Amino acid sequence: MTANKPGKLPYRTGVGAVLFNDDGLVLVARRIDTPGDAWQLPQGGVHRDEKPRKAILRELAEEIGTGNAEILAKSSRWLRYDLPEHLVGRVWGGKYRGQKQRWFALRFNGTDADIDLDASGHPEFEAWRWVSFEQLPALAVPFKRRIYERIVAEFRHLAKNDRAAKG
Numbered sequence: 001m002t003a004n005k006p007g008k009l010p011y012r013t014g015v016g017a018v019l020f021n022d023d024g025l026v027l028v029a030r031r032i033d034t035p036g037d038a039w040q041l042p043q044g045g046v047h048r049d050e051k052p053r054k055a056i057l058r059e060l061a062e063e064i065g066t067g068n069a070e071i072l073a074k075s076s077r078w079l080r081y082d083l084p085e086h087l088v089g090r091v092w093g094g095k096y097r098g099q100k101q102r103w104f105a106l107r108f109n110g111t112d113a114d115i116d117l118d119a120s121g122h123p124e125f126e127a128w129r130w131v132s133f134e135q136l137p138a139l140a141v142p143f144k145r146r147i148y149e150r151i152v153a154e155f156r157h158l159a160k161n162d163r164a165a166k167g
Contacts, residue, residue: 005012005073007097009088009096009097010093010095010097011080011096011097011100012045012046012092012095012096012098012099012113013046013053013100013101014026014043014044014046014054014099014100014101014102014106015043015044015056015059015086015101015102016042016043016101016102016103016151017041017042017056017069017103017104017106018041018103018104018106018133018145018151018158019042019064019069019108020105020107020108020133020158021108022108023130024159024160025130025133026041026132026136027042027064027108027115027128027130028040028041028069028072028128028129028131028139029041029042029125029127029128030125030126030127030128031124031125031126032123032132034141035058038054038139039129039140040139040141041129041136041139041151042046042059042060042063042064043059043099043122044058044059045099047151052074052110053104054073057069062107062119063117063120063124063125064115064116064119064128064135065114065116065117065118065119065120066110066114066115066116066119068073068108068109068110069107069108069109069110070107070109070116071105072104072105072106072107072158073104073105073155073158074102075101075103075104075150075154078100078101078102078153079082079100079101079102079151080098080099080101081141081143081144081147082098082122083096083097083098084096084143091119101147103151103154105155105158110167115167131155133152133155133159134159136148136152137149137152
């Protein structure tokens with residue numbers, strides 16, 4: 001299996017986080033290694049023998065410096081995306097054609113001050129911000145847009161203003 005035949009490569013198993021704050025906004029971050037103004041949700045790989053629920057909280061701690069969040073829901077199925085051909089041989093050592101991911105909607109229980117993109121010592125992101133949930137597909141790189149559209153459709157019912165609900 002080589003990058004010359006990406007269709008023969010497996011998908012990397014991963015998780016992704018839709019992290020809602022009390023205002024119903026979602027955290028997005030801009031990758032250090034991606035040119036342009038592409039933003040993404042926190043995501044990462046699942047370690048061998050690791051459950052996706054544990055992996056998502058670990059990934060949040062590694063990528064944004066805190067796992068202070070409560071899981072609200074998970075996607076009804078694994079979602080897949082393929083890397084563009086020019087990235088297949090460069091990303092993940094050329095071992096994968098893309099990712100299959102279980103997505104989680106989470107409520108952020110911390111404060112903005114808890115977010116530290118350099119907490120792991122190996123930052124993946126250079127900036128972060130809170131955005132409207134409906135904006136996600138437009139902010140993503142083209143090869144991840146379809147996944148983000150599915151995430152928005154599946155978790156739309158959770159994109160409400162929690163502060164108003166708490167009274």
